[in-house]
Amino acid sequence: MHLSPDQIVYWQMGFLKLNATIVFTWLVILLLVVMSVLVTRHLSTNLQRSRWQNLLEVVVITINKQIEEVGLSQPHKYLGFLGSLFLFIAVCALGTMIPGFEPPTGSLSTTAALALCVLVAVPLFGIQEQGLARYLSTYAKPTIIMLPFNIISEVSRTLALAVRLFGNMMSGAMILAILLTITPFLFPIVMTLLGLLTGIVQAYIFFILATVYIAAATRTQEFAARDIAQP
Numbered sequence: 298m299h300l301s302p303d304q305i306v307y308w309q310m311g312f313l314k315l316n317a318t319i320v321f322t323w324l325v326i327l328l329l330v331v332m333s334v335l336v337t338r339h340l341s342t343n344l345q346r347s348r349w350q351n352l353l354e355v356v357v358i359t360i361n362k363q364i365e366e367v368g369l370s371q372p373h374k375y376l377g378f379l380g381s382l383f384l385f386i387a388v389c390a391l392g393t394m395i396p397g398f399e400p401p402t403g404s405l406s407t408t409a410a411l412a413l414c415v416l417v418a419v420p421l422f423g424i425q426e427q428g429l430a431r432y433l434s435t436y437a438k439p440t441i442i443m444l445p446f447n448i449i450s451e452v453s454r455t456l457a458l459a460v461r462l463f464g465n466m467m468s469g470a471m472i473l474a475i476l477l478t479i480t481p482f483l484f485p486i487v488m489t490l491l492g493l494l495t496g497i498v499q500a501y502i503f504f505i506l507a508t509v510y511i512a513a514a515t516r517t518q519e520f521a522a523r524d525i526a527q528p
Contacts, residue, residue, distance in 0.1 A: 301318070302318040302321065303316050303404050303406065304316070305317035317399040317401075318399075318404040319401075321398065321399050322401040322407060325392065325401065335349070356380075356384075357376070360376060360504075361373065363504070363505070369512050375511060382415075383501070386462070386496070387497055387500040390402070393493060393496065394493060402463070402499075403466045404463070405460075405463045407463075408463040409459040411459070412455045412459035416451070419510045420514065422514055423514030423515055425515075426514075426515040454510070458503065461499075461503075462499055
């Protein structure tokens, strides 16, 4: 029994390794790219649309609505990044239903990479909305003494994102592996369904937290524009 897909090595030359985390990460990415190409190549604006286009529109509209409800007034600007995060984690969770599939989110390296994406995206979106000087000044509010604490907070919440996702995904896989060795098939099936539900919930939580962090980084500019618009 392995704790992480990192432990499954398919090829190695010196310090170079091709493990299950890398293989299944690229398989998930390839699947998302192929599906997006197939679904969007024959888009229609007529009343008669394919089932895949209807599914795509439901997913996009739902994600867009969630982003807007968090507090971002222009959700289309963040849809590509946040939607990709959610779909990647969700597909990894759905993949647990396939025998032999090792979800890359069960590796700390994958969850850390996803959290680093959020760490980089938050200041980029903040600078885009507020400008470099105004965004950097938020780290020194309400006083310059808070500068190191605000920086530590930025890094620690990113670490918490990675550890939370990794812990929840790995724990589900561990429980399922244990039950497979000591119980009949009924309990593993139930736990697989429970793990699938947990994975989708974790994808949603990760998506919402990333959206909240971006909203916090861009809210100053939006509040300023709102104050100017008020009489």
